[in-house]
Amino acid sequence: MKRLIIILLPLSISGLIQAATLDGKEVPIHHVSSDNCLECHQTIYKQWKGSMHAKSTALKDPIHGAIYRKMVGDPTKENVKVSGKYPVCLQCHSPNAALDQTTKLDAKPAYSEGINCVACHTMKRYKGLYGKDGKMQLGQSAYELSDSLQGPNGFLHEQGQGADKLRSHLDEEGELNPHLGRDNKGQPYLTDKEVQAVDLPMVANSTLKTSAACLGCHDKRKNSKGVALCETGDEYLEGKSRQNCQSCHMPISGGLADHSMGGGYSLAMLKRSVRLDLMSQKVGDRLTIDVMVENMQPHNVPTGAPFRNMYLKLTALSADGDVLWQNFQTHPAKEDPKAFFVYTMMDDANHPVPPPMASKVGKNTRLKPYETRVLIYNIPASGVDSVRAELYYNLLWPGMVKKMRRLPAALKAPKRFAWFEEKIR
Numbered sequence: 001m002k003r004l005i006i007i008l009l010p011l012s013i014s015g016l017i018q019a020a021t022l023d024g025k026e027v028p029i030h031h032v033s034s035d036n037c038l039e040c041h042q043t044i045y046k047q048w049k050g051s052m053h054a055k056s057t058a059l060k061d062p063i064h065g066a067i068y069r070k071m072v073g074d075p076t077k078e079n080v081k082v083s084g085k086y087p088v089c090l091q092c093h094s095p096n097a098a099l100d101q102t103t104k105l106d107a108k109p110a111y112s113e114g115i116n117c118v119a120c121h122t123m124k125r126y127k128g129l130y131g132k133d134g135k136m137q138l139g140q141s142a143y144e145l146s147d148s149l150q151g152p153n154g155f156l157h158e159q160g161q162g163a164d165k166l167r168s169h170l171d172e173e174g175e176l177n178p179h180l181g182r183d184n185k186g187q188p189y190l191t192d193k194e195v196q197a198v199d200l201p202m203v204a205n206s207t208l209k210t211s212a213a214c215l216g217c218h219d220k221r222k223n224s225k226g227v228a229l230c231e232t233g234d235e236y237l238e239g240k241s242r243q244n245c246q247s248c249h250m251p252i253s254g255g256l257a258d259h260s261m262g263g264g265y266s267l268a269m270l271k272r273s274v275r276l277d278l279m280s281q282k283v284g285d286r287l288t289i290d291v292m293v294e295n296m297q298p299h300n301v302p303t304g305a306p307f308r309n310m311y312l313k314l315t316a317l318s319a320d321g322d323v324l325w326q327n328f329q330t331h332p333a334k335e336d337p338k339a340f341f342v343y344t345m346m347d348d349a350n351h352p353v354p355p356p357m358a359s360k361v362g363k364n365t366r367l368k369p370y371e372t373r374v375l376i377y378n379i380p381a382s383g384v385d386s387v388r389a390e391l392y393y394n395l396l397w398p399g400m401v402k403k404m405r406r407l408p409a410a411l412k413a414p415k416r417f418a419w420f421e422e423k424i425r
């Protein structure tokens with residue numbers, strides 16, 4: 001009887017809704033851990049588990065963790081406030097916690113998992129980043145949410161009849177399909193003793209086939225002074241791409257949409273981000289080198305968090321491999337600024353400051369969508385046998401690398417992701 005009443009409740013009072021059934025117990029869908037999907041969706045689970053989406057909270061991402069603890073507070077405490085308000089970070093970094101307005105992220109796996117399966121697969125409609133009052137609604141709050149899972153491919157409710165009912169929940173591989181919904185008595189479909197009652201109702205929704213599935217969190221974010229901290233979505237519109245985010249970030253592998261969703265943390269993803277080429281010409285005792293860097297993306301490279309940056313290292317080598325010339329000794333920031341692709345933030349006195357304090361953008365020399373940048377060098381030709389161009393990616397600004405001493409070294413080390421070498425004729 002109780003179940004029937006709960007099912008008839010309107011959808012809008014989320015949090016009170018008892019939508020899913022696990023181990024015979026009813027729970028709100030946003031409390032369902034990704035571990036409950038693992039058994040049947042092993043490949044996708046593993047891809048997601050290795051992604052930054054699964055590590056998006058202060059408990060799991062060392063960089064976000066360090067900054068969150070400093071700017072916001074302890075992710076294991078309740079009632080943490082920023083200027084008297086619930087921390088906006090969690091709308092994107094731990095959407096299930098944001099729904100419950102809690103800041104104690106270790107209270108439930110569904111919180112500490114960050115952007116987990118149900119966080120994305122309950123997004124029913126993208127409302128856009130601006131509410132009726134003109135105020136920004138970010139992350140989770142940019143979406144109308146559902147208490148049923150959303151099936152991007154157009155989920156079919158193929159139901160059997162009578163005695164065949166239980167059998168009809170078995171798919172071709174013999175796996176149980178818990179997404180079929182309840183029968184007309186309000187009972188979960190799968191009450192098989194071996195599996196326990198599992199009921200994760202699903203409806204068809206093609207929104208997840210579009211960039212709208214990403215833009216609530218990835219479009220843009222500004223600091224309190226209105227300065228853009230990241231704006232992948234705005235960059236994208238400038239590039240006027242017809243491609244959706246999924247076409248690159250969720251390619252089909254092994255017959256399924258890949259959930260690894262790599263970016264700056266993924267060397268493989270970085271390797272396909274640009275085309276690097278060089279041309280050299282000897283004139284007398286000088287060598288002119290044109291280094292060409294082409295952005296293959298409809299968004300900036302680097303994109304996202306303001307501190308992402310990259311630089312070019314150009315070396316001239318002798319036949320024995322000795323370095324005869326290099327475009328910088330310690331770092332190109334001062335020695336060869338054009339080789340530093342960076343976004344910097346400043347205060348009114350033009351001093352570089354951390355993102356929350358910035359009142360303006362310092363410089364933005366990141367590659368624009370599809371831009372080809374040519375860097376020209378003129379160096380002594382004597383003894384030069386070959387020239388080598390290498391691009392290095394950094395998650396953090398050099399200043400942050402120095403300050404954040406406790407971060408694992410791997411997160412601070414420059415990653416070489418593109419290279420090109422040419423013999424001088």
Ligand code: HEC
Nearest residue numbers: 034037041044045048115116117120152208213246256257
């Ligand atoms: C960041 C958002 C996001 C997260 C997190 C996420 N998904 Fe998805 N998922 C999507 C999108 C978007 C698609 C549709 C991709 C397409 O078809 O272009 C999708 C597709 C799928 C599909 C259909 C795949 C296919 O190719 O037929 C399954 C199954 C699925 N997700 C399961 C899961 C499970 C299980 C988890 C957690 C382990 C998960 N998803 C986490 C966004 C997400």
Ligand code: HEC
Nearest residue numbers: 032036037040117121151152153154155171175176177178
């Ligand atoms: C008991 C097994 C089982 C569990 C547990 C399970 N699923 Fe599924 N799921 C299935 C089966 C079976 C299908 C249908 C597969 C197919 O036809 O490709 C499916 C399909 C899907 C699809 C694709 C729908 C579409 O339109 O393409 C998504 C998304 C999905 N599940 C998400 C989840 C999420 C999220 C969880 C955890 C909260 C979960 N599933 C837990 C068995 C399961």
Ligand code: HEC
Nearest residue numbers: 052056061064092093213214217245249261262263264265
């Ligand atoms: C609920 C908010 C949310 C949604 C929806 C979402 N993301 Fe994310 N995404 C994040 C957050 C937060 C991070 C950063 C996590 C971190 O580094 O701590 C992230 C990180 C990423 C990264 C960077 C990974 C790296 O290596 O640095 C990529 C790429 C990405 N998301 C792509 C997507 C795509 C594509 C979609 C849509 C299919 C999507 N995201 C949907 C919040 C979201």
Ligand code: HEC
Nearest residue numbers: 214218243245248263264269270272273301302303304305
């Ligand atoms: C043509 C392929 C392509 C498309 C389309 C694409 N991306 Fe990317 N994206 C990449 C590559 C390659 C990288 C790695 C290089 C970099 O970080 O700039 C990347 C990096 C990222 C990152 C990582 C930023 C970080 O801080 O590490 C995010 C976030 C991201 N993309 C979001 C999106 C979103 C959102 C969309 C859709 C609006 C999208 N991308 C569309 C190829 C693509």
Ligand code: HEC
Nearest residue numbers: 061063064067068088089092138139217218221230304305
């Ligand atoms: C609108 C959604 C949104 C909000 C709100 C948000 N972030 Fe993020 N954040 C992201 C996304 C998406 C990424 C990763 C992709 C990128 O770099 O753009 C990210 C990345 C980060 C990173 C880099 C993580 C890494 O691994 O390098 C830090 C640090 C960060 N956010 C801190 C915060 C803090 C602190 C707050 C709250 C004051 C916050 N964010 C609020 C969406 C958001």
